[in-house]
Amino acid sequence: xxxxxxxxxxxxxxxxSMPEGPSIFILKxxxxxxxxQKVLSSGGYSxxxxxxxxxxxxxxxxxxxxxxxxxxxxxxLRIHLMMxxxxxxxxxxxxxxxxxxxxxxxxxLNFYTCSVKMNEGRPDEVYDWTSDLMSPEWNARRALKxxxxxxxxxxxxxxxxxxxxFSGSGNIIKNEVLHxxxxxxxxxxDALPAAKLRAMAKEAPDYSRDFYTWKKQFVLRKHWMIYKxxxxxxxxxxxxxxxxxxxxxxxxxxxxxxxxxx
DNA sequence: GAAAATGTTATCAT
DNA sequence: TATGATAACATTTT
Numbered sequence: 001x002x003x004x005x006x007x008x009x010x011x012x013x014x015x016x017s018m019p020e021g022p023s024i025f026i027l028k029x030x031x032x033x034x035x036x037q038k039v040l041s042s043g044g045y046s047x048x049x050x051x052x053x054x055x056x057x058x059x060x061x062x063x064x065x066x067x068x069x070x071x072x073x074x075x076x077l078r079i080h081l082m083m084x085x086x087x088x089x090x091x092x093x094x095x096x097x098x099x100x101x102x103x104x105x106x107x108x109l110n111f112y113t114c115s116v117k118m119n120e121g122r123p124d125e126v127y128d129w130t131s132d133l134m135s136p137e138w139n140a141r142r143a144l145k146x147x148x149x150x151x152x153x154x155x156x157x158x159x160x161x162x163x164x165x166f167s168g169s170g171n172i173i174k175n176e177v178l179h180x181x182x183x184x185x186x187x188x189x190d191a192l193p194a195a196k197l198r199a200m201a202k203e204a205p206d207y208s209r210d211f212y213t214w215k216k217q218f219v220l221r222k223h224w225m226i227y228k229x230x231x232x233x234x235x236x237x238x239x240x241x242x243x244x245x246x247x248x249x250x251x252x253x254x255x256x257x258x259x260x261x262x
Numbered sequence: 263g264a265a266a267a268t269g270t271t272a273t274c275a276t
Numbered sequence: 277t278a279t280g281a282t283a284a285c286a287t288t289t290t
Contacts, residue, residue, distance in 0.1 A: 020268050066269075083269045084287040096287095113286055115270080138272095161269090170268045220268095227268095246280085250267080266290080275281075 019081035019241025021065050022212035023170015025134040028063040029090060034070075035061055036146045037104045041092070044100040046116035053102070063134070064127040065167030070102075071123060078117045098182035133168040133208040140201040147197055152190045156200075157245035159189050166204050171229050173211065177203045178253065179226040179234070183243050184260035185251045226252045 035058055042053035053072070056253040060071035070077040079085075079100065086093065088110045098110040119126070130139035131146075142157065146165045160166055160174035169177075177184055192200070214220040225233030232239050232254035243253040 023268075080270075081268095082285075083267065084285085085269090086287080115285090163270095172268050247269080249269095264290100267288085269285100271284085273281105273283075276278085 019066050020170035021134050021171055022208050024063045024066050024068050027068055028061055032061050034058050039102050041103045046097040046099040048116055048118045062123055064132050065163050069123050074202040075120050076123055078119055079111055080115040131167045133166055133205045138205050143201045147189055148240045150189050154189045155245055156187045157185050175252050177207050182258050184258040185253050186260055188262035232257055
């Protein structure tokens with residue numbers, strides 16, 4: 001067990017937490033080496049059938065939006081980090097019981113404060129990979145089609161958090177994409193010109209890619225143009241913030257740069 | 263130390 | 277029935 005270390009979050013290297021799609025994609029990359037490995041033991045407080053995992057070989061490590069998927073023959077685990085979830089690879093978080101601990105011959109994988117579900121079948125039967133912003137199968141045309149099918153009056157804030165359309169987008173991505181395409185968060189989707197819809201379908205995956213790159217370099221927040229910024233990163237105009245949309249999520253915007261439609 | 267927050271789902275009220 | 281408000285879950289940062 002000498003390879004297992006414990007670290008406090010303050011002294012640890014990267015904070016392995018906080019979940020929007022790109023962060024989950026990074027988690028997938030960090031653990032893809034587990035494919036083909038056998039689970040020696042499974043534990044943690046999550047109420048899944050841990051015994052079922054013993055001796056089972058991982059057939060795939062996947063992600064869809066904010067879902068992290070550990071696949072086995074005939075079933076898979078779906079882990080969602082929610083708002084406060086975190087994970088450690090080859091480490092244990094001090095003073096925390098994991099929701100899930102998978103022990104392998106070499107590494108150990110720990111998940112904390114998250115939702116763990118065991119589902120039957122294969123992810124391919126359930127997930128539409130073309131809506132995953134980080135997937136090579138992402139399909140902007142399909143997103144545009146879904147955007148056009150929304151009922152009138154749907155807000156742009158809600159749409160950019162809709163996991164069926166922009167799987168993996170979270171509040172940061174929402175804020176930054178609206179700022180990039182210069183759309184005011186009060187706008188409704190049906191009122192957007194076609195060019196703005198196309199811009200949304202382009203920038204959502206583009207910003208997600210940037211998020212991914214910057215997050216890996218630990219410079220994500222340095223690049224925020226509007227999210228949590230007192231002034232607009234483009235024009236310097238003082239920014240505003242309001243709790244908007246169905247979830248009343250904090251939304252930052254520049255009323256100078258971002259145009260209201262609808 | 264209170265408040266807020268990179269999220270979702272269940273339940274109750276209207 | 278459908279929509280919406282609210283609760284619930286639990287951790288770290290500001």
